Amino acid sequence: MILIRSLPLVLLLACSMALARGTYQEPADFIAETFDSSPPSPDVVWLRGETRETTTAILGHKYPSLRVRYWGDALRSAWILEEIGKDQPITVGLVVSDGRLERIKVLVFRESRGWEVRHPFFTDQFRDIGLTAGELDLNRDIDGISGATLSVRALKKLARLALYLHTRIPSGDDTP
Amino acid sequence: MKYNRLSLSLAGLLLAATPLHAAEPGGSAPTVEELWKIIQQQQAEIEALKRQQQSTEQKVADVDEKAEAAVEAVEEGGTAGAGSWADKTTIGGYGEMHYNNTDSKEEIDFHRFVLYFGHEFTDRIRMVAEVELEHAVAGGDNDGEVELEQGYVEFDLNDRHSTKAGVYLLPVGILNQTHEPPTFYGVERNPVEKNIIPTTWWAGGAEMVGEIAPGWSYNFGVHEGLETSADDNYAVRKGRQKSSEANADHLAATGRIKWTGIPGIEVAGTVNYQSDITQGNDSSADDAWLFEAHTDIQRGPYGLRALYARWDLNGSGPRSVGADEQEGFYIEPSYKLTDAVGIFARYNRWDNRAGNGSDTRKKQYDVGVNYWPHPDVVLKADIQSQDNDGDQKNDNGFNLGVGFQF
Numbered sequence: 001m002i003l004i005r006s007l008p009l010v011l012l013l014a015c016s017m018a019l020a021r022g023t024y025q026e027p028a029d030f031i032a033e034t035f036d037s038s039p040p041s042p043d044v045v046w047l048r049g050e051t052r053e054t055t056t057a058i059l060g061h062k063y064p065s066l067r068v069r070y071w072g073d074a075l076r077s078a079w080i081l082e083e084i085g086k087d088q089p090i091t092v093g094l095v096v097s098d099g100r101l102e103r104i105k106v107l108v109f110r111e112s113r114g115w116e117v118r119h120p121f122f123t124d125q126f127r128d129i130g131l132t133a134g135e136l137d138l139n140r141d142i143d144g145i146s147g148a149t150l151s152v153r154a155l156k157k158l159a160r161l162a163l164y165l166h167t168r169i170p171s172g173d174d175t176p
Numbered sequence: 177m178k179y180n181r182l183s184l185s186l187a188g189l190l191l192a193a194t195p196l197h198a199a200e201p202g203g204s205a206p207t208v209e210e211l212w213k214i215i216q217q218q219q220a221e222i223e224a225l226k227r228q229q230q231s232t233e234q235k236v237a238d239v240d241e242k243a244e245a246a247v248e249a250v251e252e253g254g255t256a257g258a259g260s261w262a263d264k265t266t267i268g269g270y271g272e273m274h275y276n277n278t279d280s281k282e283e284i285d286f287h288r289f290v291l292y293f294g295h296e297f298t299d300r301i302r303m304v305a306e307v308e309l310e311h312a313v314a315g316g317d318n319d320g321e322v323e324l325e326q327g328y329v330e331f332d333l334n335d336r337h338s339t340k341a342g343v344y345l346l347p348v349g350i351l352n353q354t355h356e357p358p359t360f361y362g363v364e365r366n367p368v369e370k371n372i373i374p375t376t377w378w379a380g381g382a383e384m385v386g387e388i389a390p391g392w393s394y395n396f397g398v399h400e401g402l403e404t405s406a407d408d409n410y411a412v413r414k415g416r417q418k419s420s421e422a423n424a425d426h427l428a429a430t431g432r433i434k435w436t437g438i439p440g441i442e443v444a445g446t447v448n449y450q451s452d453i454t455q456g457n458d459s460s461a462d463d464a465w466l467f468e469a470h471t472d473i474q475r476g477p478y479g480l481r482a483l484y485a486r487w488d489l490n491g492s493g494p495r496s497v498g499a500d501e502q503e504g505f506y507i508e509p510s511y512k513l514t515d516a517v518g519i520f521a522r523y524n525r526w527d528n529r530a531g532n533g534s535d536t537r538k539k540q541y542d543v544g545v546n547y548w549p550h551p552d553v554v555l556k557a558d559i560q561s562q563d564n565d566g567d568q569k570n571d572n573g574f575n576l577g578v579g580f581q582f
Contacts, residue, residue: 143440
């Protein structure tokens with residue numbers, strides 16, 4: 001009984017030990033790692049016209065920016081994207097290669113629930129996933145995590161978005 | 177004065193190309209000095225054009241820089257400082273309306289409307305509050321209630337552990353913490369979690385939450401206890417104090433271990449200890465234990481939920497009415513025909529007086545369908561059929577519902 005009565009105080013005292021939380025890899029480090037420590041200069045895809053409409057359709061809302069920064073080219077590109085799960089943005093690093101998702105990693109997770117999505121046992125499902133032709137859906141099922149529905153949904157949206165934006169990068173042949 | 181060959185050639189070209197100095201009929205050819213003067217004039221014009229070009233390039237660079245700054249300002253949401261409070265505050269909620277046509281009632285009820293507020297004080301300190309209006313109208317003789325279902329401050333200790341203090345949802349069962357209408361099958365919440373756990377169950381106290389290893393998480397908290405009574409046959413659902421000037425003479429503790437190591441599969445178990453189930457009001461009742469275990473599986477279109485929960489209440493009082501054992505379980509297979517349509521069946525069995533010899537057990541079968549026109553909006557329909565033991569009345573019929581979350 002004494003233990004039960006004293007535990008709230010112990011827990012509250014533990015609050016004073018608060019440290020930083022939720023940054024599993026700095027976005028810059030993710031980009032550097034993706035390009036063997038020699039990342040190219042970033043470029044942007046402007047969200048205009050059809051690109052903006054499709055981006056809105058994928059996310060279910062407007063992307064909170066006029067453009068999206070990427071590193072690489074039309075063959076292989078890396079992206080740092082954010083989407084809100086329940087009420088906080090989840091920062092995710094994605095690498096697209098030849099129209100397939102080469103890698104997806106949760107870099108910063110700020111939500112109180114659903115942190116399981118950052119683990120490889122969940123993100124490994126996205127490896128080599130692509131888009132269907134018509135609806136721009138993922139071409140494979142992704143199994144969710146109970147209690148992390150909104151975080152899972154956010155990562156699926158970002159995977160679709162990166163795969164789509166990759167197609168909007170001008171290829172070398174398009175360069176004037 | 178010496179002139180090199182290039183200068184003379186240039187002079188010749190300029191002379192030929194400049195109408196002003198074109199040879200006039202009958203006129204004499206320009207002298208070398210005149211040519212030199214022309215060259216100097218042309219050189220000055222070239223220098224002026226170069227300066228003009230550099231100035232234009234600088235202006236273009238300046239415009240680029242300003243455009244970049246403008247885009248960044250728009251992307252960052254405008255003037256620095258404005259909206260910072262809004263950026264750290266979130267609002268959400270959910271609601272559901274039901275039409276019940278069963279033997280016990282025929283009614284339309286806006287069962288719940290919940291508003292959620294969250295605010296980040298810092299990256300590691302935040303608050304969460306959830307206010308619920310039940311049954312549409314509260315106050316006076318109305319059936320409704322206004323309740324604070326959650327209201328706590330959460331502190332992150334590090335990237336794997338946090339602690340919260342305030343009113344929070346206890347970590348027990350499948351629905352107690354996640355019960356937004358689009359997330360479960362059936363118009364009404366299942367009777368086992370409602371009557372045995374009892375969902376929705378919140379309490380004031382403090383809790384540690386964290387991750388032990390990838391896929392393994394834990395909760396442990398100390399909080400207000402239940403306060404049930406002999407008048408209610410010691411039914412645990414009647415004992416929720418809802419943090420409303422809650423009697424804290426006898427606290428309770430809840431611990432949960434959850435495994436989600438494979439996508440689509442959750443397995444969890446909870447133990448709750450009540451140091452006195454009547455808060456000392458009934459000397460014939462003593463402490464109590466709850467044991468709960470469940471799995472929640474969703475692999476591709478196939479789903480399966482199964483849960484077992486059991487209360488053991490100590491003391492002669494609960495034993496005398498059979499409430500010393502209160503238990504139940506359900507199993508709920510489901511199948512998603514498409515992303516927007518899912519069907520389910522559920523078998524529920526529960527008994528809040530399982531310790532007696534009489535027939536107080538209840539059984540209910542449910543079948544139904546969910547339709548999600550949007551991932552956050554759901555329309556539901558189900559049929560319920562009861563097969564209760566003894567002379568207990570069955571409550572059969574159908575239910576319709578609409579729900580949303582945002």
